[in-house]
Amino acid sequence: MRPIIKAKVLRTKKTVALARWLIGKHLVRRFPDGREEARMIVETEAYHGERDRACHARFGRTRRTEVMYGPGGVWYVYLCYGIHEMLNLVVGPPDSPAAILIRGVEGASGPGRVTKALAINRALNAAPATEPSGLWIEDRGVRWPPARVEAGPRVGISYAGPVWVAKKWRFRIKPVA
């Protein structure tokens, strides 16, 4: 059996805790030609609820954010700056819009690079992340000590205002100094 993460975990744990928990898990991609590639997640960011002024759900329920209002365990993929596809994992129970941006995996630092490296685009929006279809997550047993995971402010959200910029909802494995 593949160690695929369960949807229940993604719907019950809190958003920020899940963003931290996701570090060390593996993002597994099955390309259209059947080939598979797995990369460890090394950087994430949490976006939680309509109150979070940095979250797309701050405008409420719209065509784009609809997927975030469904149950956790599916992908939310959107286009940013007209160029970059951004990969997010929807988490939480229904009607609780929240998502985690995958900002980095082994060999690809930056959300735009992650999707480019694994050929991910909006065709995967709303697709399940908890079964071996096109893209899913596995727990392959990697455990990083808390001291190796750094929490810091989210990137590129200055429009959200100081209160939300200050939240340390970005997680990444510390570079080996």
Next chain:
DNA sequence: TACTCGATCGGA
């Protein structure tokens, strides 16, 4: 319909 601006990146 006419704006504005973005959860970024690569090049100058």
Next chain:
DNA sequence: CCGATCGAGTAA
């Protein structure tokens, strides 16, 4: 520092 490049969201 700046341009790319397009669609979501707002205002009208």
